[in-house]
């Protein structure tokens with residue numbers, strides 16, 4: 001009796017009424033089973049055209065899993081009719097609480113998917129006494145609905161990045177919207193080839209692609225090629241984070257080589273543990289590390305030279321006029337090319353060959369903060385880390401859309417709190 005009252009308050013379906021509530025054994029466990037009946041004289045709805053049609057026959061009762069109550073599983077029990085539509089023929093009627101052959105109600109799937117955003121899929125399955133596969137189907141349902149109903153209008157800024165998955169064995173290409181006020185995952189696809197990103201642009205459509213103003217990316221050549229071809233009106237901006245990463249890779253290369261050399265004379269202690277000190281920005285160092293850094297700076301090590309070259313380059317980002325930034329970059333590259341720090345020379349060459357795209361950051365009036373794409377990618381990494389049990393690329397992609405896609409949820413009549 002009380003349960004019916006609650007259901008009528010929270011989840012009322014037009015043309016259907018709730019009947020008897022009983023405790024029954026379902027798959028070996030006691031569960032609450034709530035009967036559902038069609039309202040008197042209400043005909044079933046044809047699943048194809050949405051019109052009410054006469055009944056062809058009635059099938060056996062089916063159970064539809066609903067929100068658990070006090071830790072007890074709850075099922076709706078209903079015997080679906082088959083409609084005899086003049087236009088579409090005989091089909092199982094449209095049921096407002098479920099979709100297709102799915103045995104979980106939409107409300108339950110939305111409920112599970114919300115939990116699966118907060119805790120891992122595995123934990124969600126455990127807490128709600130269901131299987132991992134059911135949790136996946138619930139999330140997948142919500143994600144597919146969201147992808148179909150999301151709004152892709154007025155997207156002006158996107159960021160393209162790659163993500164290493166499955167212990168770094170494979171790549172996903174990630175495309176984020178990075179407009180102010182709307183930052184989300186737009187698309188992801190396996191691998192990081194030209195054809196991967198081409199697939200995004202094909203799905204995104206030429207009209208929307210033509211409206212893009214800024215595309216932020218790293219230096220990965222296949223991406224650059226596709227962006228140039230497909231986002232014709234956009235300024236391709238090389239992401240500051242990725243540029244500075246090249247500096248760090250160079251410093252580390254120098255340091256490793258130097259440790260090897262120092263080992264031969266038994267002096268490697270100077271540089272051991274120096275790695276993080278050299279790679280961190282000065283502002284992020286701890287007090288002890290600052291003291292260590294001061295000691296290191298007194299030495300005549302090539303690693304320190306490389307470190308100072310990077311620190312010197314940081315001034316580049318303080319310019320406002322592209323022309324001045326250009327001049328600084330050239331001066332820096334000249335100085336570096338006259339040094340004997342080979343990995344840094346490589347960086348200088350790289351900067352020169354990508355100069356136009358790097359200067360686009362200033363042409364965009366420094367309007368793009370560099371951390372956005374990286375921030376989204378870090379969230380994606382967190383999703384993956386939390387995700388023990390994402391067995392395939394498909395599971396992983398659904399999980400990423402789920403947590404980062406900012407997707408609209410299916411409407412259910414049930415209102416959740418919080």
Ligand SMILES: [Zn+2]
Pocket residue numbers: 046047048049050051085086087088089
């Ligand atoms: Zn029909």
